Amino acid sequence: MQIIVAGPGQEAGRGTGTVAVPVLDLAWEVPRWPVPEERRTVTVLFADIVGSTALVDRLDPEDVRRLQRAYFDTVSGVLVRWRGVVEKYIGDAVMALFGARESDGFDAYRAVRAGLEIQRALDRRPLADAPALRVRVGVATGEAVVDLAAARDGGHGAASGAVITLAARLQEYAPPGGVALCTATHRATRGLIDQRRVPPVAVAGKALPLDVWHADGVRDPAPVRHPGPFVGRRRDLASARELLLRAVRERRPRWVSLVGPAGSGRSRLLHELRRAVATVDGTPVRWCVALCPPAPEPALAPVADQVRAFAGLRATDGPPVVRRRLTAALADAVPAARRTEAVYALEGLLDRPDTSTAALRGAAVWQEVLLAVAARQPVVVAVDDLDRAAGEVGRFLRGLFEAATARAVPLAVVALHAPQWTGTLPGPGSRGCRLPLRPLRAVETGRLLRHRLAYAGQPLTLVDALLPLVAGNPGRVAAYVDALVDGASPLAAVTSPGGGSLPGGVAGPVRLPVPEAVRRTVDAGLDRLDGVQRAVLMVTATVGAPVAAATVDHLLGWTPGRAAPELRALVTGGLLRIGPAGGHTLVDPVVRQITYQRLTRAARAAFAARLADAPAPRVATPVREPRSPHLLPSRLATRAPVATTDDRRPTALPPSALAPVAAVPALVPVPTPAPASATAPPLVPVPTPAPASATAPPLAALPVPAPAAVVPVTVPALAGPAGAPALAVAVAGRAPVAGQAERSTPNESPGAAPAAGRAWTSGGRGRRRYVVPGPVPLRPAAA
Secondary structure: OOOOOOEOOOOOOOOOOOOEEOOOOOOOOOOOOOOEEEEEEEEEEEEOOOOOHHHHHHOOHHHHHHHHHHHEEEEEHHHHHHOOOEEEEEEEEEEEEEOOOOOOOOHHHHHHHHHHHHHHHHHOOOOOOOOOOOOEEEEEEEEEEOOOOOOOOOOOOEEEOOOHHHHHHHHHOOOOOOEEEEHHHHHHHHOEEEEEEEEEOOOOOOOOOOOEEEEEEOOOOOOOOOOOOOOOHHHHHHHHHHHHHHHHHOOOOEEEEEEEOOOOOOOHHHHHHHHOOOOEEEEEEEEEEEEEHHHHHOOOOHHHHHHHHOOOOOOOHHHHHHHHHHHHHHHOOOHHHHHHHHHHHHHHHHHHOOOOOHHHHHHHHHHHHHHHHHOOEEEEEEEOOOHHHHHHHHHHEEEEEEEEHHHOEEEEEEEEOOOOOOOOOOOOOHEEEEOOOOOOOHHHHHHHHHHHHHHOOOOOHHHHHHHHHHOOHHHHHHHHHHHHOOOOOOOOOOOOOOOOOOOOOOOOOOOOOHHHHHHHHHHHHHOOOOOHHHHHHHHHHHHHOEEEEHHHHHOOOOOOOEEEEEHHHHOOOOEEEEEEOOOOOEOOHHHHHHHHHOHHHHHHHHHHHHHOOOOOOOOOOOOOOOOOOOOOOOOOOOOOOEEEOOOOEEEEEEEEHHHHOOOOOOOOOOOOOOOOOOOOOOOOOOOOOOOOOOOOOOOOOOOOOOOOOOOOOOOOOOOOOOOOOOOOOOOOOOOOOOOOOOOOOOOOOOOOOOOOOOOEEEOOOOOEEEEEOOOOOOOOOOO
């Protein structure tokens, strides 16, 4: 077989026995995708017509053409609405990708919703001169290599992997008009889609039978259970509670936003807030809570859920039950003359909560009902995951808030959303408050981990391994513990997909596998970045050690200086941090692991080759803060001189800064009785007369010696550890001051020699830290 290596923009000859191996070009001429291919977790939908061969044999070719066009138009319209990408048409089969280019963490959910809607759309759309079509749909989730530029409608060959074949096999075992799911899709949509397990099926090429689930419909959003103690959010709870109490007592509506990333505990905080503000001064508070599904379909569904909760309705109730319960619920809120009209308007909202005229009219009536209830008792309207909702929900809440402000009724709006939500707080800043939910502290995270592990029957020794991985996120705590319960081995060494292992390792050579829920969340966060910033993160994850901007430019083939603004943006976004030496590293080890695993083997090899040829970056030596800011540490080392200012940006020390020091003669040790714990002769003997009491007497003025000589300084003893006499020296040419002395810290050996490679800090507001390049004697005090 002949192997031809084809470079970028070249095509290999297409002869018999010829294989073209493309060469990765990281400086690809598409500015959005510097790394053109990624290993991604995608969901594949495969739909095929039942009995298409017999149907085509009975029809005229022109009728077949017309039938296929109607069928493909219907299917592609549904896929586009659910943000799927049609990868190819194979005869009368359709293959689509979800999450190929951008992921929101709910790709599997959108794919299943699209499969269910395809079935309904074909049932509702009769095709002229043709029998009703029945379609089988298979949905599989797994890893694939994706060509990011080709991941668009009609981009043939955009993805490659076993997940594509799995989706095609699944649709063969789906019932006509049904949707079959694999295990990974089942786990990703559990709690969102009603599904039932069917007996495993034997698939050609698979060693074991394949577990299959059938999707039956969409599950109504239900409140999440919150087992375990409420940890680390009591201050946030007190702040939110105080804002709601003030809104009710002052009759001044407030908008309270609880802002935090996925898994930060927003829903748990809302649960505790409802318990804490159940009554105000003896008056019960009416809470109207709605949960937004992952996809805003239909637009006003959360508003309709509030109406159902208010009237005690279920989604399956028929029109007579709905009308009767709505009439009873509106008895005290709407006058009798307008009650029937209001009931019919709300029925229209419940029937189709979209953007139709009837639904918008029902939303306006519901707003008036809430204002009428607020005139009689306090009302709190809360919407969880508002960042998922359509724009109509945000406009409804803002209109309600402005109307309540104009009428001065005791009403509050509580919105829970992610930091990237683009909505704005209505009204003046004094009536809109944003409460960010910070990550839990280490001690709080450890407490939560111990409780969840003990509750799940897992060993508490896993706390130390999990603590750096969960990053203070309660959702990650639950995901890792659930993964352990589901059977993931906590002691198995995990290598990244593709055969590579993460350079530098994460938490040592043994790492816990990243749970699927955590991976989906991290993938969604990475995809909110553009391709350029994602490539910078990939380089940082590959290098492992702190990386300079010049190294990023070299590995990506960029012109010098292009990576610097991207690195600054990633530092501002909290994904990177700048070390003491000025290099950039990823903050979260889990993000680093997933980012590295997205690289193909070819990209990893290309990065490794370029890293070997990269020039040595001019990164300053890390500066370690001494425990005593006025004492020159005493460990010898050899490092380059570096100075850093308060912004922790290292700069090179000018030669003149150390030239005078080199001309000073070395200090000569003076024989003196060494303490029992001393390991080196002291530089300066300090007579220490025993004080009359535990309180040291005031220090006497210290004599200032001539610049050319080094003389011992005599001061009274300072209180310190037993056997550790005080030490008074002049540092960096600064004369001792009466009533002040330099002391060695407990971890420094008394009388040890000056250090190289250790830092000292000058006093004052504009302090600078210096690293001594070698054994440097102390400068005598200036006269």
